[in-house]
Amino acid sequence: MNELVVAAVQMRSGVSPEANIAVMKDLVRDAASRGARYVQTPEMTGAVQRDRAGLQRILRPEGDDPVLNAASTLAGELGIYLHIGSTAIDAGGGMAANRAVVFGPDGSAMVRYDKIHMFDVDLDNGESWRESAVYRPGENARTVDLGGARLGLGICYDVRFPHLFRDLALAGADILTAPAAFTRQTGEAHWHVLQRARAIENGAFMISAAQGGVHEDGRETYGHSLIVNPWGRVIAEAEGDEPGVIVASLALDEVKAARAKIPNLKNARSFRIDNDTETARGAQVA
Template sequence: MAELVAAAVQMRSGVSPEANIAVMTELVRDAASRGARYVQTPEMTGAIQKDRAGLKRILKTEAEDPVLRAASDLARELGICLHIGSTAIDAGDGMTANRAVVFGPDGGVLGRYDKIHMFDVDLDNGESWRESAVYRPGEVARILDVEGARLGLGICYDIRFPQLFRDLALAGADILSAPAAFTRQTGEAHWHVLQRARAIENGAFLISAAQGGRHEDGRETYGHSLIIDPWGRVIAEADGDEPGVIVATLALDAVKAARAKIPNLRNARQYSVDAGAKGAHGA
């Protein structure tokens, strides 16, 4: 039976990339010491900074980014696959990419993914977010080969768009990912059900490393990093919003077994939607 020991790193990133790199390094080393061959960090590992001017001051291109440089060195040193859930990258033209980068055991880049769906929302508690004002959305979904598994990449708000994860599963992903910086309000309401639903409906493992707690820039995130199996069972969860590491052994044959029991990927049919004539009433 093919198995993969996987870990999710929970952080509370501040505004300093250097300080966040130090925390990331310590937690990734902890994960590797516990046998993890694939380690995922959360969205915005490098910095959580809602002040646009402050974010602009620390932005670097991918080639110059210190978080990615440190991650490459760490992956090579530890001989692991290290998935930086995302970090802010200078995309040019005054825009920023919310970019995930996955490094192989040799420190080389296995692939990258720019977050497709922008978090443009107004919440009941007065929080208002407009990611599209700062970030350039990605246009390409991505699957990578990681330690004998096929990993589909997503980031945070992407989890609310089931068609993305369905497309990744249909294209061969057996592990899905949604590293996140979920707000506390939305996390308390929806985090667990969204994560479990994406795993269940696609018969896939789902790994989501999360940010947690009150951050230096004042925002609050939910934490509760998760690893979920293809039957929707939570097999590892961070305790609340404190930084730390969760580890689980993924029996990759469970993907095939779940999809054989509930073959919804195979049973899907094409259809059209009849919404009726505008303004028409029933007979």
């Protein structure tokens, strides 16, 4: 496979999984009609719901989850790889998993990934988030073969942990992903630079579908879904935070070319940090 047409679906998910599924279906069908063989939806496709009791009411085990069941049917109907960027799944014990699932063209679930890094932060504008109070973090990174291109999975806050993406690239990933629901404040400051940095560091394509706009639960997300090439150039972007679809054709040979020009994956060396006080003081005086 030398070329792969891909799409990122930007959404503004509300609190109703049924309403979000209807929007997802329309946007995914739009992407497929434009030639996309791989389509990615954002983090929390099924519902953006910050109220814990409200989230608990809609949680289902994976086998009963309406978002994943709809995605399986849709992937098989359209004959595409459909990547649900994530949706909340009942993980037992009153906890949820922030889970991504990639479905194959036959509708089967090819790989599952639970978000590893929890967004536990306090922002300058007063926003405070504690994902670890609701979600059980994943423990395993995942890649999957898309019939000639290998995909590495991440979700949102994972993008701030470059070692995860480095390990995915070393495991053979040509395409890296971080579907997201970035807050507006952090998105305006860091979204583009983080996406481009992960692409450049690893000589890989980066595809990140995003949530955008003011949601029913009061949260505001940044939008600007992105597709970045291995040299760090943005080749497709959703302008603003409105729902929609972006499409790009990936020339997969660009991965090999970028890694040949700057072979940092090969050139990395192990090292240790010397915290010896006298050595540090001597160097400072010199």
